[in-house]
Amino acid sequence: MAGRHGPGARRPDTPPMSLRHQQDLLDRHLSDLLGDIEPAARALLHRHLQWVTVAGGQVLLSQGEPGDSMYLVISGRLRAYQRLDDGSERAIREMGRGQVIGELSLFTDEPRSATIVAIRDSVLVRLGKAAFDELLASSSRLSVLLTRQIIHRLQNPQTGAQARPVAVALLAVTAGVDLPGFAQRLAVQLARQGRVAVVDAAAVDRALQQPGLARSKPGEFAADHAIGLHLDAVEAAHDFVLLVGDEGASGWTQRCARRSDELLLLADADQPPELHAIERDCLTHDLGRAEAVETLVLLHPVDRRSPRHTSRWLDRRPVSHHLHLRPALDRDLARLARVRADLVDRQFAQPCSLD
DSSP: OOSOOOTTOOEEOOOSSOHHHHHHHHHHHHHHHHOOOOHHHHHHHHHHOEEEEEOTTOEEEOTTSOOOEEEEEEESOEEEEEEOTTSOEEEEEEEOTTOEESTTHHHHOOOOSSEEEESSOEEEEEEEHHHHHHHHHHOHHHHHHHHHHHHHHHHOGGGGOOOOOOEEEEEEOSSSOOHHHHHHHHHHHHTTTSOEEEEOHHHHHHHHTOTTOTTSOTTOHHHHHHHHHHHHHHHHTOSEEEEEOOSSSOHHHHHHHHHOSEEEEEEETTSOOOOOHHHHHHOOOOSGGGOOEEEEEEEOOTTOOSOOOHHHHHTTOOOSEEEEEOTTOHHHHHHHHHHHHHHTTOSSOOOOOOO
């Protein structure tokens, strides 16, 4: 993840995607949020929305500041933290595409109740209070729809529950891991829950018709823009996107880590537990509250019943969770497909035995 949370992180901007693509994504989320609205009302709403980009690790909203706007997440993922009486912070939920942030403040005028930090590079649209009030005065249809949505949130706070992770990076952190094969087998299990895309560097190069582009050095604007636009489109069309990293710390592997809502670090449990180059060069652990959830997946042979020496792996890496898995068994892959989204909700690692 790049960047640190701090003041000045919010940046109104032209979104990093083509005009048609951005409008398609925005219209899709507005339809899900408000239902069918007449073209004139939709155009009026568009004129009052302001595009905002937030880099991974940076703050969108701070607890205690005036609540003067609401946001709709177009792409990316953010996490909410609340400051407790003793000064510590606790993570309370994560938000992804299509979810609304801060809308209650438009009615209550109360300060922000939480700090919102981008886990990964994110794109949102902002509706300020002045624009909101103007919309209410100028369009009775929009007034009814927006008010109904906010009242629904007040009456049903569970509608703001955790967003399911969409982009999942698969990174091999030892030798002996068949990453492409693992991705395909996991995709079969996830397909029971929704639409799945498996994306590696070669797939990106083919889609963009530019061999070598995916592995180019991050930070080059033209490459980052083209790849980001393509991955945004893939995410918009699928419920799960498995980003399959390279064997080493390539530009593509770095992009996988930066673009993911969740990271699965796959390790052959019979290999030495030392940190891999990918962990040293592609994963930063100095952003505190802004990191994507990392799960260490220790892979075992099919006949193993009781894993050993787990602490040797956990002592060397600050992962959020860990799992033991026999990748040759469909039931183990099915278990991973079922529980991986739940891992994001857990604050502490919960070991899973082999059965």
